Amino acid sequence: xxxxxLSLLMVVGTAYATIDAYEFDDYEKExxxxxxxxxxxxxxxxxxNISDSNAGLAKxxxxxxxxxxxxGKSNQEITGYMVExxxxxxxxxxxxxxxxxxxxxxxxxxxxxxxVILLIRKLKAKPPEPVSVDAAKHKKVEDLLKKLDD
Amino acid sequence: xxxxxxxLFSLPLLxxxxxxxxxxxxxxxxxxxLPSTRIDQRVPxxxxxxxxxxxxxxxxxxxxxxxxxxxxxTWCPSCKVEHPVLNELSKNGIRIVGLNYKDVREAAIKxxxxxxxxxxxxxYDEAGDLGLDLGVYGAPETFLIDAEGVIRYRHVGxxxxxxxxELLWPKWQEMGGKGP
Numbered sequence: 001x002x003x004x005x006l007s008l009l010m011v012v013g014t015a016y017a018t019i020d021a022y023e024f025d026d027y028e029k030e031x032x033x034x035x036x037x038x039x040x041x042x043x044x045x046x047x048x049n050i051s052d053s054n055a056g057l058a059k060x061x062x063x064x065x066x067x068x069x070x071x072g073k074s075n076q077e078i079t080g081y082m083v084e085x086x087x088x089x090x091x092x093x094x095x096x097x098x099x100x101x102x103x104x105x106x107x108x109x110x111x112x113x114x115x116v117i118l119l120i121r122k123l124k125a126k127p128p129e130p131v132s133v134d135a136a137k138h139k140k141v142e143d144l145l146k147k148l149d150d
Numbered sequence: 151x152x153x154x155x156x157x158l159f160s161l162p163l164l165x166x167x168x169x170x171x172x173x174x175x176x177x178x179x180x181x182x183x184l185p186s187t188r189i190d191q192r193v194p195x196x197x198x199x200x201x202x203x204x205x206x207x208x209x210x211x212x213x214x215x216x217x218x219x220x221x222x223x224t225w226c227p228s229c230k231v232e233h234p235v236l237n238e239l240s241k242n243g244i245r246i247v248g249l250n251y252k253d254v255r256e257a258a259i260k261x262x263x264x265x266x267x268x269x270x271x272x273x274y275d276e277a278g279d280l281g282l283d284l285g286v287y288g289a290p291e292t293f294l295i296d297a298e299g300v301i302r303y304r305h306v307g308x309x310x311x312x313x314x315x316e317l318l319w320p321k322w323q324e325m326g327g328k329g330p
Contacts, residue, residue, distance in 0.1 A: 087285070
């Protein structure tokens with residue numbers, strides 16, 4: 001049994017190794033590569049980054065990114081390089097420009113608007129009128145309370 | 151009801167209408183269609199072998215139109231659908247250059263022998279390098295290239311007699327292309 005589990009573990013180990021086909025001579029580059037392929041979106045598969053995708057195109061883009069990193073390009077340069085080819089679609093961080101302003105500022109604008117409206121309502125609301133009770137009623141309530149206490 | 155209250159109450163309705171407009175637009179648009187970033191740019195520099203002759207090299211200098219640059223492969227089912235259309239266009243004098251994309255050379259040659267060859271020349275892009283530089287994200291794709299080697303239009307998906315007539319033919323004429 002133990003042998004069986006051990007052999008299973010070995011199978012898993014090799015499967016993982018084949019996924020990780022990109023080798024780097026320096027740790028910093030590897031970290032950058034991982035961050036980069038997590039942020040690039042696969043143009044073929046709508047909503048997957050190229051790190052998760054098994055599409056042939058995702059592999060091509062990974063290969064190109066790998067080459068560019070080893071040529072000494074920064075992540076920003078590589079993202080720009082890919083946007084030049086595939087457009088803004090390829091990055092999960094949309095650039096700031098007039099057509100994306102709503103995307104970037106919309107939530108903040110709407111939240112501030114809601115806060116302003118709530119504040120105005122709060123300030124405009126009339127303070128509650130003090131409750132006035134005449135002496136006789138007051139006396140009655142006091143008596144009832146006393147009764148409860150006894 | 152006071153004016154400000156009316157305004158306040160109409161806000162949600164307004165928000166609904168605005169959102170509804172965008173949702174309705176999203177319903178009718180195909181999210182898998184990406185605009186090409188290469189429009190009005192030159193065909194990127196490349197040097198790749200010809201499909202038919204591995205020793206003959208093709209470069210961007212050879213891709214000057216007016217011509218159609220058609221991205222295809224034997225593994226692409228939609229390419230089989232548009233192949234007869236390309237054959238027809240070629241017969242009518244439209245110049246078509248093929249970009250054989252991530253394919254196997256022997257299979258591609260056999261495919262052309264069997265289905266007819268509408269391509270004046272075929273670029274053999276085994277690794278998909280030129281494809282990546284062109285922003286190709288699937289096959290088939292068809293680029294309209296003018297006489298200066300500038301990309302004028304990209305069509306994603308199958309070329310059909312209908313979209314050739316209505317969409318591509320006017321663009322083809324616009325960039326000085328002749329034909330039927």
